[in-house]
Amino acid sequence: MKSIVIIYNAAVEDVVMEALRGQVEKYTVFDRITGKGKNSVPHFGDNIWPATNKLLMAVVEENIVKKVKDALLPIKEDYKTEGLKLFVFPVEELI
Known part of the structure; x- marks a missing residue:
């Protein structure tokens, strides 16, 4: 499993959420x-x-990470000045 952290401009929230649907x-x-x-x-x-x-x-x-990345890359390109970052971290344990 992986932890994903996406930081994005609040103005593009609808676009980001649609991409993650x-x-x-x-x-x-x-x-x-x-x-x-x-x-x-x-x-x-x-x-x-x-x-x-x-x-x-x-x-x-783990198989979802690439799908998320592929969905976010066009948004990052379209909204360069607004800003969008994806960070991926390993999850060692989840309780």
């Missing part, structure tokens, strides 16, 4: 995540940089 059914979303990526403008949720991110975390079977 049928692949990731159980997840947790954290709202109002702030930060700055390599190629995106800052997302600080303030008057100067009002945008914020969301963080989606899920544990999935």
